Each structure stands twice: as structure tokens, then as C-alpha cells.
Amino acid sequence: xxxxxxxxxxxxxxxxxxxxxxxxxxxxxxxxxxxxxxxxxxxxxxxxxxxxxxxxxxxxxxxxxxxxxxxxxxxxxxxxxxxxxxxxxxxxxxxxxxxxxxxxxxxxxxxxxxxxxxxxxxxxxxxxxxxxxxxxxxxxxxxxxxxxxxxxxxxxxxxxxxxxxxxxxxxxxxxxxxxxxxxxxxxxxxxxxxxxxxxxxxxxxxxxxxxxxxxxxxxxxxxxxxxxxxxxxxxxxxxxxxxxxxxxxxxxxxxxxxxxxxxxxxxxxxxxxxxxxxxxx
Amino acid sequence: xxxxxxxxxxxxxxxxxxxxxxxxxxxxxxxxxxxxxxxxxxxxxxxxxxxxxxxxxxxxxxxxxxxxxxxxxxxxxxxxxxxxxxxxxxxxxxxxxxxxxxxxxxxxxxxxxxxxxxxxxx
Amino acid sequence: xxxxxxxxxxxxxxxxxxxxxxxxxxxxxxxxxxxxxxxxxxxxxxxxxxxxxxxxxxxxxxxxxxxxxxxxxxxxxxxxxxxxxxxxxxxxxxxxxxxxxxxxxxxxxxxxxxxxxxxxxxxxxxxxxxxxxxxxxxxxxxxxxxxxxxxxxxxxxxxxxxxxxxxxxxxxxxxxxxxxxxxxxxxxxxxxxxxxxxxxxxxxxxxxxxxxxxxxxxxxxxxxxxxxxxxxxxxxxxxxxxxxxxxxxx
Numbered sequence: 001x002x003x004x005x006x007x008x009x010x011x012x013x014x015x016x017x018x019x020x021x022x023x024x025x026x027x028x029x030x031x032x033x034x035x036x037x038x039x040x041x042x043x044x045x046x047x048x049x050x051x052x053x054x055x056x057x058x059x060x061x062x063x064x065x066x067x068x069x070x071x072x073x074x075x076x077x078x079x080x081x082x083x084x085x086x087x088x089x090x091x092x093x094x095x096x097x098x099x100x101x102x103x104x105x106x107x108x109x110x111x112x113x114x115x116x117x118x119x120x121x122x123x124x125x126x127x128x129x130x131x132x133x134x135x136x137x138x139x140x141x142x143x144x145x146x147x148x149x150x151x152x153x154x155x156x157x158x159x160x161x162x163x164x165x166x167x168x169x170x171x172x173x174x175x176x177x178x179x180x181x182x183x184x185x186x187x188x189x190x191x192x193x194x195x196x197x198x199x200x201x202x203x204x205x206x207x208x209x210x211x212x213x214x215x216x217x218x219x220x221x222x223x224x225x226x227x228x229x230x231x232x233x234x235x236x237x238x239x240x241x242x243x244x245x246x247x248x249x250x251x252x253x254x255x256x257x258x259x260x261x262x263x264x265x266x267x268x269x270x271x272x273x274x275x276x277x278x279x280x281x
Numbered sequence: 282x283x284x285x286x287x288x289x290x291x292x293x294x295x296x297x298x299x300x301x302x303x304x305x306x307x308x309x310x311x312x313x314x315x316x317x318x319x320x321x322x323x324x325x326x327x328x329x330x331x332x333x334x335x336x337x338x339x340x341x342x343x344x345x346x347x348x349x350x351x352x353x354x355x356x357x358x359x360x361x362x363x364x365x366x367x368x369x370x371x372x373x374x375x376x377x378x379x380x381x382x383x384x385x386x387x388x389x390x391x392x393x394x395x396x397x398x399x400x401x402x403x
Numbered sequence: 404x405x406x407x408x409x410x411x412x413x414x415x416x417x418x419x420x421x422x423x424x425x426x427x428x429x430x431x432x433x434x435x436x437x438x439x440x441x442x443x444x445x446x447x448x449x450x451x452x453x454x455x456x457x458x459x460x461x462x463x464x465x466x467x468x469x470x471x472x473x474x475x476x477x478x479x480x481x482x483x484x485x486x487x488x489x490x491x492x493x494x495x496x497x498x499x500x501x502x503x504x505x506x507x508x509x510x511x512x513x514x515x516x517x518x519x520x521x522x523x524x525x526x527x528x529x530x531x532x533x534x535x536x537x538x539x540x541x542x543x544x545x546x547x548x549x550x551x552x553x554x555x556x557x558x559x560x561x562x563x564x565x566x567x568x569x570x571x572x573x574x575x576x577x578x579x580x581x582x583x584x585x586x587x588x589x590x591x592x593x594x595x596x597x598x599x600x601x602x603x604x605x606x607x608x609x610x611x612x613x614x615x616x617x618x619x620x621x622x623x624x625x626x627x628x629x630x631x632x633x634x635x636x637x638x639x640x641x642x643x644x645x646x647x648x649x650x651x652x653x
Contacts, residue, residue, distance in 0.1 A: 030326055049492050051653040069649075071412065074494035085485040087423050097419040101412065101494050167324035172317055174327050192290055192325040215289070251289045 001025050001179055002048060002066075002148060006057035009043055017043050019203040021057070027147065028176045029210075030193050033183040034258050035200035041183040042082060044200065045150050048181070049079040061148065075103055078141045082152040086133050088126035091119060095140065102144040110143035116169055117162075131157045138166065142173045149180045155189040163189055191254045199261050207261045209272050211252050217275035218268070219244035220253045230267055231260035243271055290325055294333035297323070302342070302353060302361045309357045312350050313343065340364065412495050416503035417511070420477065427476045431469055432519055438465045439520050443527035444534075452538040453528055459548040462520050463555075469516070470556055471563045474508045475574055478567035481651070482574070488653045497648040505641070509560060513553055517544055558633055561640035568647040 007021040017040040025031060035041045046052040047059050050066035050073070059066050061073050086094060091114065099105040114121060117135040125133060134157050141149055155163050170193050174180060182190055197214070199207035223229045223240040232240035239253060241260045261268055301307045314322065320330040334351060337343045342360050343351050354360060381391065421428065442461040447453055480486045495503075524542045531537035566578025 028328075046488070046653060049488075051488055051491055053652060069491065069497065071409070071494040071496050071499070074492060077492065079488060079492050081488045083485055084489060085483065086489075087480075087486075089422065093422060097415075097422050098493065100415045164324060168321045171320040171324055171327060171330075192323075192329070195326050195328050249289050249292075 001027055002059070002061045004044075004047075004057070004059045007047065007054045007059055008056040009040070009047060009052065009054055016203050018047075018054075021205055023198070023205060023208065025148070025179050025181065027179045028174075029179055029196050030170070030174060031179070031181045031196045031198055032187075032190060032194035032254070033181055033198050033200065034187055034254075035183075035185065037185055039200045040203055041185075041200055042152050045079065045152050045181065045183055046081075048148075048150055049077055050074070051079070071101075075101070076147040078102075078144045078146040078149050080134075080137050080141045080149075080151045080154055082156060084133075084137065086125045086136065088124065090122055090124050091136055092121040094125060094136065095121075098140070099144070102146065104145035106143050106145060109145075110139055113139035113142060113169055117165060131159060131162060134158065135162065135165075138169070142169065145178075147178060149178065151180070151182045153184055153186075154182060155184065155186055167193055187254045187258050191252075194254075197254070197257065199258060201262060201265075206265050207269065213272050213276055214252050214257065215244075215249050217244060217272040218242070218252075218257070219247045220250045220256060221247075230271075231256070231264050233259060241268075290323075291329050291332040291336065294319065294323060294325070294330060295336055298333070298337055298342070299361050299365060302357055303365070305358075307353050309353050309355050312352050315350055408496070408498060413499050413503045413506070416495055416499065417507055420503065420507050421511070423480070424476060427473070431473055432515065435465055435469055435516060435519060436523050439523045440527050443524050444530060447527070447531035447535055447537045451531075451535055452540065453524065453531065453542065455540070455542065455546065456548065458524055458542045459546075459552060461524075462549070463552045466513075466516055466520070466552065467556055467559070470508065470512055470560060472575075473512055474560055474563045475567045477504055477508050478564070481568060482571055484653060487651070491651060491653060497645065501641075501645050501648050504564070505561075508564070509557060513556070517549075558637040561638075561644060562636055564644045565640050565647060568644060568651070 002023075002025040004021050004023040007018055008016060009018040010016045021044065033041050033044070043052060047054055048061075048066060050059075050069045053067045061077065064070060064073055066073060066077070089097075095107070095110055099107065099110070111121060114136070117132075117139060119128075119132060119135060119139075125136065128136070134154070138151070138154060141151070155166060158166055167190070170180070182194065184190060194211070196210045197207060198205055218230075219242050221240065223232065223242055228242045229240045230242055233256065239256050241253075241256050244250070257268075298307075298313075301313075307313050316327055316330045316334055319333070320327040323330070334343070334345075338345060338351075340360065341354055342357050342364075344354055345351050380386075381388075439461060442464065443453055443458070446457050446461065480490045521542060521544060528537065528539070528542070532539060562582060563578055566581065567574055570577045
């Protein structure tokens with residue numbers, strides 16, 4: 001659906017922010033785009049939306065370059081930026097002036113989500129807190145029903161109950177035809193939602209695998225034999241990442257995976273690739 | 282729902298189903314929440330929820346009526362009981378035995394503790 | 404890539420701008436009402452009448468600066484890094500965006516302002532008649548002076564549109580500065596062209612810096628010159644604005 005081909009990007013007079021990025025996003029998935037702060041997650045997402053232009057390579061959506069910003073493409077992309085300002089009108093007016101541009105927009109869904117988020121349509125956006133404004137935008141973004149929904153740090157500014165609401169709302173809004181990309185450095189907030197992990201580090205994509213692939217190849221838990229441990233943290237070998245051999249499937253500990261990949265990039269990728277080729281999934 | 286860190290989430294959802302069936306919250310032959318509803322309830326990716334549904338369908342605990350939804354099988358309760366009993370005997374008990382060995386607890390002591398527990402309940 | 408131009412989207416976009424800027428718009432109109440009213444009234448204090456040309460003078464004095472200010476406020480959403488991501492990601496083509504902005508800042512603005520100015524002038528006239536016994540004459544918009552004023556606005560406004568899109572801070576000041584520099588350059592160019600074509604006619608024969616040549620260069624425009632500069636300030640600037648829109652990154 002969305003493809004990045006050997007993509008390069010840098011801001012004027014800065015070091016490269018993205019180098020040789022190759023990606024392919026497929027519908028039906030929730031992608032987690034992880035990376036430390038300032039590793040180009042927001043930049044990549046803006047390129048995907050056509051708001052920044054790659055310096056080399058290209059980024060296409062349904063075969064067309066996103067930087068053209070054609071309405072027929074933008075009708076199927078919605079971006080929830082990390083930082084934004086909304087106009088000082090009521091939530092209802094905000095919906096009224098913007099929803100007309102999205103052919104698949106569902107008013108019913110939007111007002112349903114507002115209710116879920118405990119917001120009233122008559123409220124003036126300027127009187128809301130940042131977290132509430134974010135909820136308005138999340139609700140709007142989901143209700144546009146675009147094929148591609150890009151969220152940059154959506155849980156930033158949300159309090160703990162709101163994060164739970166957010167996960168509920170997300171769980172209800174995915175379907176076969178939709179592709180959602182969530183960029184975050186707060187890996188924990190979303191662990192039960194995403195099913196594909198991409199990790200950006202040093203301006204490159206160093207990890208791009210589905211969680212199914214990860215669970216096939218790796219095992220997370222308390223290691224009985226320290227020699228098999230690929231990466232571990234915490235006292236007493238509490239949290240360890242090792243190659244899965246005959247163990248039962250374990251739940252992926254995203255935080256551990258993220259830190260493990262940053263330390264042992266090659267080793268982990270090799271294990272997953274080997275498993276992938278071996279079982280011919 | 283809080284997740285145990287080691288067990289795959291789909292299996293934890295399966296456990297959540299077992300519990301509802303065992304306490305008769307979900308009666309045999311009745312309709313259970315849809316994939317989407319379950320995904321929302323436990324805040325997971327619907328794909329994960331689907332995996333739990335498929336797992337339970339394979340074990341014939343639930344069945345799918347096309348276009349209507351999922352239902353607890355007519356012998357669902359017995360099935361779950363069977364599964365959970367086997368799980369207890371094959372997984373939980375060996376753990377208990379292992380710990381007993383480690384701590385030097387005899388079978389007599391266990392029996393006494395069991396009887397005491399039973400009497401307290403009465 | 405050929406993009407279908409959808410007029411319905413333009414219409415929705417105009418509506419969006421008007422709703423978002425209704426505060427600015429109503430404040431502007433309010434200021435316009437007060438200014439036009441006061442100017443008309445003061446004007447009548449002198450000669451007890453509001454001549455048609457005097458009315459147009461007042462009209463232009465308020466209409467042009469207010470329109471340019473309005474143009475700048477229209478591009479606030481485009482320039483603010485916290486709002487332009489949402490603005491640029493709306494499924495509307497660059498051409499449609501620009502057409503919408505242009506329609507709001509020229510057509511909609513001109514119609515609204517003209518009607519308001521006319522009504523206020525009539526109101527001021529009634530006050531004038533009552534207060535100072537001014538002569539009665541009906542101000543009208545059907546004249547070449549009116550068309551000239553609107554034409555000047557249409558040709559100058561795109562320059563300010565480009566200015567509003569190009570600069571991120573002190574937009575108005577920078578635009579005026581660039582415009583001043585550009586005008587100076589054109590004046591020089593004019594002078595050179597004039598000198599080249601007319602030196603045989605002896606315009607430099609006189610004293611000083613060829614005062615006749617200089618004077619003519621700055622005041623007289625040949626038909627060709629009018630077209631030349633009209634083209635630079637009007638349509639060409641619209642084209643520039645279009646590419647600014649296409650190439651905008653956040």
C-alpha cells in the first residue's frame with residue numbers, strides 16, 4: 001500500500017535524518033514505529049503524508065508519489081501530528097468544516113468516539129486541555145476511515161485512563177483494509193495493539209518484522225541457562241531475550257525487544273531471518 | 282485486563298473465556314461477544330482476538346454461526362472442565378510436586394492442609 | 404500527474420476559511436465601517452458635500468490596506484508550523500487551495516467590502532445632511548474609478564499573497580521592503596529602457612541627471628509598459644504563489 005524506496009532525507013545544514021529507508025506497509029496491520037527521541041520518526045511520517053519531500057529515493061502510496069499531495073491520495077491518508085494547534089471553534093464546527101473533504105468520513109463514528117472520550121460536541125476546542133485536543137483529533141482521524149492512519153506519539157499528553165480509552169478505541173477501529181502506523185518512544189503504551197515492529201536507529205530502519213515472526217524465533221522470560229541469553233536486563237536475569245528452541249510461545253516484551261535490538265541488532269535479525277527461511281511461512 | 286508478561290496474550294484471552302464459561306457467566310448455547318467487542322474489552326489488536334477465537338473453535342469450546350456470531354458449544358462447559366483439569370494435572374501439579382520436593386513437604390502434610398481447607402469452607 | 408479540478412472542494416474550502424476566520428473577518432468589517440463612516444463625515448465638514456471622487460478616495464484608502472491585511476491573515480494557517488501539517492494534509496489539490504484563497508481574498512472580500520462601504524457612505528451622508536446640511540448625491544459603484552481601484556487591488560494583492568507565503572516572521576514589513584526594492588529596480592530598468600530607446604531624441608541634452616528622462620521614466624508608461632508590469636504584478640505572482648503552495652514543506 002505504501003512503499004518507501006531507498007529514501008534519504010536531511011534538513012538544511014543537518015546530518016542525514018533518514019538513510020536508505022526501504023519499507024512496505026500492508027493493510028490490516030498496526031505498525032509500531034519505534035526509535036529514540038530525534039531518530040527521524042516524525043520526519044518519516046511526514047514524508048509518508050507528503051508534507052516533506054525526500055532528498056533522494058521516493059515514497060509512494062498506491063503507486064503514486066506522496067509528495068504530489070494529490071487529493072485522491074490524501075483522501076486516504078490521515079496524519080495525527082505530535083504537536084498541533086486546532087482552530088478555536090467548537091468540536092462540532094471543526095467536524096463540519098473538515099469532514100466534507102473525506103469521502104468515507106462517518107459522523108456517527110466520530111460522535112460515538114467523542115462520547116467514548118467524554119467530550120461534548122458543543123465544547124469550544126480552545127477551552128480544552130492538550131490531551132483533550134489530541135482526543136478530538138484522534139477521534140476525527142479514525143472517523144475519516146482513511147486506508148492509512150499515521151499517528152505520531154498519540155499517547156503523549158494522555159493520562160493513564162485516557163491511554164486505556166485510546167487502546168479500546170484503536171482496537172475497535174482496525175479492519176482488514178486499514179493500515180495504522182503508530183510512532184512512539186513509549187513502547188509500553190501500545191504493546192497489546194501493534195502486530196508489526198519497525199525500529200529506527202541512526203537514521204536507518206534496523207528492524208522490520210511482524211510480531212508473529214518475532215515469537216517464532218525469540219523467547220522472552222526468565223532464563224535458566226545464562227549462556228543462551230542474547231540480551232537481558234534487570235536483576236537476577238529477570239528479563240531475558242533468547243532464541244526460542246523448544247519452549248512454548250511467549251508474549252513479546254516490546255521494551256526488551258527494543259533495547260535488545262539496539263544492542264544486538266545483527267544477532268536478532270539473523271535469528272528471525274533464519275527461522276523465516278527454515279519454516280517457509 | 283492486565284496481562285501476564287510471559288504468557289501470549291491470545292492464551293490469556295482464552296483463559297478469560299474459560300473463566301466466564303466455568304462460572305456460567307456464558308451459558309452453553311448462548312452467544313458470546315464478537316471479535317471486535319472482545320478486542321475492545323481487553324484492548325488488543327483484533328488479530329490477536331481472532332487468534333483466541335480460532336484456538337477455542339479448534340478445541341470445539343465455541344462455534345461460529347455464519348453471519349450471526351460466536352456461541353458457546355452445547356457441551357462447552359464439559360469441554361472447558363476437561364481442558365482445565367488436564368492443564369491442572371499436567372502443568373500445575375508437577376510444579377507443586379517440584380516445590381514440595383524442594384521444601385521437603387511430605388504428602389501427609391499436603392493431605393492435612395487439604396482437609397483443613399475443605400473443613401474451613403464448610 | 405493530471406489532477407481533476409473539483410470546484411466543489413474549492414467551495415468547501417472557501418466556506419472553511421470563512422468559518423475559521425469569521426472573527427478576523429468581522430473585526431475587519433467593523434473597523435472598515437468605523438473608518439469609512441468617520442472619513443465620510445469629516446469630508447463633509449469641509450465642503451458640505453461628499454463628491455463621488457472623494458468617496459472613491461476614502462474607499463481606496465480603507466479598501467486596499469485592509470484587503471492586504473486580510474490576505475496576510477488568510478495565510479496564518481499555512482505559515483504556522485503547528486497548523487500547516489493539518490492544513491496541507493487535507494485532500495485538496497494545490498491549485499484548489501490557491502484558488503480558494505484567492506477567491507476569499509479578492510472576490511468575497513471585494514463584494515462584502517463594496518456593499519458595506521456603500522451602505523455606510525449613504526448612512527454617513529444622511530448624518531451629514533442632518534448635521535451640516537450637506538448636499539445630497541448618491542454614491543455609486545458603477546464608475547471607472549471604482550473599477551480602477553479594484554483593478555489595482557487585483558494586481559497588487561498577488562504580490563502580498565506571495566509575501567504572506569514566503570516569510571515566516573514580520574511578513575508585512577518584509578513584503579513591503581521587497582516590494583520597495585523591486586519597485587526601485589523597476590524604476591532603474593525603466594530608466595535604462597527609456598534611455599536606450601529615446602537617447603537619440605535628446606532627452607539627455609538637458610542639465611543634471613537627464614531630468615526629463617528620469618521624470619518620464621517614473622511617470623509615463625507606454626502601453627507595452629503597462630502590460631509588462633501588469634503581467635509581473637498580477638498573473639505572474641499568482642503563478643509564483645502556486646509553486647509556493649506546491650513546494651511547501653512543513
